[in-house]
Amino acid sequence: MAGLSRRRFLQGIAGLGAGVLSGCGGVPLRSGGKAHVVVVGGGFGGATAAKYLRLLDANIQVTLIEPKAKYITCPGSNWLFAGLANLDQLTVDYQDLQDRYGVKLLVDRISSLDAAQRQLRLAGGQSVTYDRLIMSPGIDFRWDAMAGYDQAAAEQFPHAWQAGPQTLLLARQLQAMPDGGVVLIAVPADPYRCPPGPYERASMMAYWLKQHKPRSKILILDAKRSFSKQALFEAGWTKHYGYGTTNSLIEWLSLADNPLLQLDKQNRVLTSEFGDRFRGDVLNIIPPQTAAQIALQHGLADATGWCPVRPLTGQSLFDEFIHVIGDAAHYAPIPKSAFAANSEAKACALAVTSLINQTAIAEAHWLNTCYSLIAPDHGISVAGVYKLDAANAIAPVKGAGGVSARTDAQVAATEADYTRAVYRSLIADTFG
Amino acid sequence: MKRICYVSAALLASALNTMAYAEIDARAIAFNCRNCHAESSLDAKSSIPSLKSLSAQQIQQALLDFKYDKKPATLMPRLAKAYSDAELAAVAKFLSRN
Numbered sequence: 070m071a072g073l074s075r076r077r078f079l080q081g082i083a084g085l086g087a088g089v090l091s092g093c094g095g096v097p098l099r100s101g102g103k104a105h106v107v108v109v110g111g112g113f114g115g116a117t118a119a120k121y122l123r124l125l126d127a128n129i130q131v132t133l134i135e136p137k138a139k140y141i142t143c144p145g146s147n148w149l150f151a152g153l154a155n156l157d158q159l160t161v162d163y164q165d166l167q168d169r170y171g172v173k174l175l176v177d178r179i180s181s182l183d184a185a186q187r188q189l190r191l192a193g194g195q196s197v198t199y200d201r202l203i204m205s206p207g208i209d210f211r212w213d214a215m216a217g218y219d220q221a222a223a224e225q226f227p228h229a230w231q232a233g234p235q236t237l238l239l240a241r242q243l244q245a246m247p248d249g250g251v252v253l254i255a256v257p258a259d260p261y262r263c264p265p266g267p268y269e270r271a272s273m274m275a276y277w278l279k280q281h282k283p284r285s286k287i288l289i290l291d292a293k294r295s296f297s298k299q300a301l302f303e304a305g306w307t308k309h310y311g312y313g314t315t316n317s318l319i320e321w322l323s324l325a326d327n328p329l330l331q332l333d334k335q336n337r338v339l340t341s342e343f344g345d346r347f348r349g350d351v352l353n354i355i356p357p358q359t360a361a362q363i364a365l366q367h368g369l370a371d372a373t374g375w376c377p378v379r380p381l382t383g384q385s386l387f388d389e390f391i392h393v394i395g396d397a398a399h400y401a402p403i404p405k406s407a408f409a410a411n412s413e414a415k416a417c418a419l420a421v422t423s424l425i426n427q428t429a430i431a432e433a434h435w436l437n438t439c440y441s442l443i444a445p446d447h448g449i450s451v452a453g454v455y456k457l458d459a460a461n462a463i464a465p466v467k468g469a470g471g472v473s474a475r476t477d478a479q480v481a482a483t484e485a486d487y488t489r490a491v492y493r494s495l496i497a498d499t500f501g
Numbered sequence: 502m503k504r505i506c507y508v509s510a511a512l513l514a515s516a517l518n519t520m521a522y523a524e525i526d527a528r529a530i531a532f533n534c535r536n537c538h539a540e541s542s543l544d545a546k547s548s549i550p551s552l553k554s555l556s557a558q559q560i561q562q563a564l565l566d567f568k569y570d571k572k573p574a575t576l577m578p579r580l581a582k583a584y585s586d587a588e589l590a591a592v593a594k595f596l597s598r599n
Binding site: 434436 | 525528529537539547548580583
């Protein structure tokens with residue numbers, strides 16, 4: 070099975086370690102004979118990178134540093150609002166990465182990074198040195214974007230944009246809302262984690278409200294003029310939730326020229342620049358985002374708040390021994406998704422093994438596929454295939470990718486089935 | 502001195518990189534197939550087939566059929582169109598062996 074396949078695979082790539090830099094004697098590429106790659110962050114980017122590094126070269130020592138012993142996936146977390154999943158079903162651990170692939174796990178936080186010494190200090194007191202560091206720390210929120218909305222306010226008005234207690238809190242608020250109540254979903258401008266996520270969330274909430282509180286309304290207040298898979302979402306909302314009628318469960322409003330500036334916690338009101346006031350019973354405020362604090366603190370981000378990289382290798386523009394992948398990194402036009410983070414991690418793992426073994430770096434290929442559920446039997450998808458163009462920038466391959474071509478009930482049901490199957494495969498490929 | 506070596510390593514890697522483009526590294530493409538077509542068979546009831554039981558020839562034919570719209574599917578025609586026939590052949594060969 071997997072063991073045999075791994076052995077064959079490793080045999081296939083054995084003997085690629087011929088050094089092209091023998092003239093540079095004394096370069097400490099390998100500490101104690103084996104190269105040590107440290108991966109920070111155990112989400113879809115980090116876990117995939119750790120696993121594939123070990124698959125590609127069993128001679129590389131890999132340490133994964135992640136503060137949580139278990140991880141709750143953002144993909145699938147919107148299903149909670151429809152009653153289609155619970156948090157236990159979305160929880161994964163790192164046992165397989167340790168047992169099957171020999172990844173060393175440290176459940177700890179980084180307290181400091183000394184890039185010159187290539188050394189990390191952990192909150193638990195331990196020091197870890199690396200030959201190469203792969204950072205996959207995910208996102209953080211910009212708490213300065215809306216007056217009145219800060220970390221404390223998020224305990225009352227959840228963003229639920231990192232799966233876990235926030236997701237449960239929002240689901241409970243939805244369940245406790247009176248029939249006829251209003252849910253506000255405030256959506257930030259691009260780029261942010263999971264571009265179609267807010268619209269899948271509205272769909273899953275609408276599915277539940279339709280059964281339990283059908284007089285209610287979800288109002289999406291969007292900082293954008295358009296959104297991912299918009300035509301497919303709107304067709305689905307029309308079919309299932311009365312979109313476009315006065316009784317619609319979902320309304321979408323672009324506030325691209327009239328941004329939301331203030332939260333009045335007392336009255337549950339969001340106020341826009343032009344003074345429009347939106348009152349809700351449940352407020353799901355998804356703030357604008359940046360790369361995680363750890364990336365900002367260590368100078369890996371630029372003025373955009375995201376980490377610029379050389380796309381072929383994922384190397385930070387600011388430190389050639391640090392690679393950044395996943396949502397924290399700037400891989401545009403590849404969107405920030407779990408699937409994309411997994412794909413970026415594989416390209417990065419290939420490049421890192423080549424850099425360590427001083428072999429040629431292969432052409433990079435990235436893929437993103439994103440399924441969303443509009444109803445339990447109605448799925449839609451968007452796909453993108455990406456390569457480097459002549460200017461060494463990431464570009465979508467022309468003529469490929471795009472959204473679901475057909476939207477009849479049979480295709481919608483097939484894509485709903487694939488939504489769940491791809492979730493399970495992505496978990497198995499990343500953590501299993 | 503160390504720093505100079507690393508810089509030259511980067512330059513060499515980038516020079517080698519151009520050479521490497523002449524040859525297809527199927528891994529870079531094929532690894533992404535596993536996101537949907539799980540490598541492990543834990544999910545026996547999945548409607549997305551594992552690729553392990555298929556021959557290189559079967560996978561190659563399917564990929565070409567998707568690319569040239571001879572075989573209808575929801576997603577694969579959108580993906581297969583991104584790759585040359587030679588890349589699809591290399592991917593099929595890799596997937597059947599791994």
